[in-house]
Amino acid sequence: MNELQKFTDPYNQLSSMVDSIPDIMLEALDQRRLRVVVCANWVRKLLADEEILEPGTVLPDSADTSQLLRLAREVCQQQQSQRNTILQIHDQVLVVLAQYFAASEENTHPLVIMRLHDITHIGYNETARKYRSDFFGIIGKSSAMVDIFRRIELYSKTHSNILITGETGTGKELVAQAIHQLSRFRGEFVALNCTALSDTLIESELFGHERGAFTGAHRTHRGKFERADHGTLFLDEIGDMPLHTQGKLLRVLEDGMVERVGGESTFPVDVRIVAATNVPLEQAIQEKRFRADLFYRLAVLRIHIPPLRQRREDIPLLVRHFISRLNQKYASMGKRVLEISSEAMAIMTNYTWPGNVRELSNVIERIFIETPSAVITAEAMRSWVEEKMRIVEEASCRPPLDAPRQISDTAGLPLGSRNIERQHIVEALAQAGGNKTQAARLLGVDKSTLYRKMKRFAVQP
Ligand SMILES: Nc1ncnc2c1ncn2[C@@H]1O[C@H](COP(=O)(O)OP(=O)(O)OP(=O)(O)O)[C@@H](O)[C@H]1O
Numbered sequence: 001m002n003e004l005q006k007f008t009d010p011y012n013q014l015s016s017m018v019d020s021i022p023d024i025m026l027e028a029l030d031q032r033r034l035r036v037v038v039c040a041n042w043v044r045k046l047l048a049d050e051e052i053l054e055p056g057t058v059l060p061d062s063a064d065t066s067q068l069l070r071l072a073r074e075v076c077q078q079q080q081s082q083r084n085t086i087l088q089i090h091d092q093v094l095v096v097l098a099q100y101f102a103a104s105e106e107n108t109h110p111l112v113i114m115r116l117h118d119i120t121h122i123g124y125n126e127t128a129r130k131y132r133s134d135f136f137g138i139i140g141k142s143s144a145m146v147d148i149f150r151r152i153e154l155y156s157k158t159h160s161n162i163l164i165t166g167e168t169g170t171g172k173e174l175v176a177q178a179i180h181q182l183s184r185f186r187g188e189f190v191a192l193n194c195t196a197l198s199d200t201l202i203e204s205e206l207f208g209h210e211r212g213a214f215t216g217a218h219r220t221h222r223g224k225f226e227r228a229d230h231g232t233l234f235l236d237e238i239g240d241m242p243l244h245t246q247g248k249l250l251r252v253l254e255d256g257m258v259e260r261v262g263g264e265s266t267f268p269v270d271v272r273i274v275a276a277t278n279v280p281l282e283q284a285i286q287e288k289r290f291r292a293d294l295f296y297r298l299a300v301l302r303i304h305i306p307p308l309r310q311r312r313e314d315i316p317l318l319v320r321h322f323i324s325r326l327n328q329k330y331a332s333m334g335k336r337v338l339e340i341s342s343e344a345m346a347i348m349t350n351y352t353w354p355g356n357v358r359e360l361s362n363v364i365e366r367i368f369i370e371t372p373s374a375v376i377t378a379e380a381m382r383s384w385v386e387e388k389m390r391i392v393e394e395a396s397c398r399p400p401l402d403a404p405r406q407i408s409d410t411a412g413l414p415l416g417s418r419n420i421e422r423q424h425i426v427e428a429l430a431q432a433g434g435n436k437t438q439a440a441r442l443l444g445v446d447k448s449t450l451y452r453k454m455k456r457f458a459v460q461p
Contacts (some may be wrong), residue, residue: 187231213262
């Protein structure tokens, strides 16, 4: 038996279990190491990775950068099949069935067998034409945003929970709202930020409480679950939810029944959860700060919003969108901006926007107000540019700060940029005399984001 036969042999023994030749079959040597048994040529071409996908190869750890291989690893770690996962690889949209087969007499190691169904023809190529650059108030025309519009439409028709990932200010809540508006759920869209609440308050906010449940519970309180019945519950910053609450949430998701804090009975709820995070939950799972079982319940469908610096073609559209909104907002003051010079636009397009669209929107408002004429020129942006340069200079003159314990919003940026962000926070707090609400306003972020970042960058309150 040659090497190839040896590796394809398990497939022959398993042929009764799968209805046709799998597109990929991987052998799970342990929870992380996968060995390729079979890989169809078209899949190799799709992933452009002939070498790694050669039968007999043990996938290197780094190979899970491909969405398909990441899915295979998840299935293997979770030891559970996943159906109908939709992946977009380059221009192809695929529905993937990933089956998990435990080790048995026939196969010494567990197997992950994947069947891929190409649904690109269903209309992905039409997508760009179909979706305008304004989709339920979400502005964008980059391929990443067009793909997000398509997913919103597709996913909104389902009952499945959705996890939205992306850095702060990328528009996760906006996407959640669009999903709700397009869905068949006629109840309310109810949002809860899991960072902003103490461990005890979060449970009473989520599940409600009965009168007398704890000191200060003078009245019965309806929780977010009750309010979102037949609607959507948006759980922002889900990674910050306390472990104890995660367990309770999981139970509600499994049984569809809620019990108020201090209550003695349960009642049914029909709620779709859209959760959002800007920290990688996989890391939180490894650090035992987030339950893996809850993660898989929440992340049935996923939408990732790339940072603005990775979709710069959206910046001019967003700039014009915000200017036109500001023209309406300040119309009564007789303030109107009609144009933005190409130089000014180039400055905006080239900046890295660590605070993403939220930061862009705040900067435009500031420049709009400060600009005396109807045209925003590079000159009008001078004070903002100078301020940025001063911060960069000051940060580079200082001795290096301790690297933050956990970085995600700025991951991928040079360490200097993270230090700059920390420095922004320190300066805003100093300027605001320690007042967090004011500091958050100065930074153009909400208070919970400021708290989270202070924690992450170890900034003392
Ligand atoms: N593509 C977009 N088009 C128009 N406005 C946008 C877009 N993305 C974000 N915004 C605006 O930017 C601001 C921040 O968006 P949002 O609150 O949805 O971000 P987020 O990712 O949920 O942030 P955080 O993680 O800090 O909660 C909002 O005012 C939102 O309307």
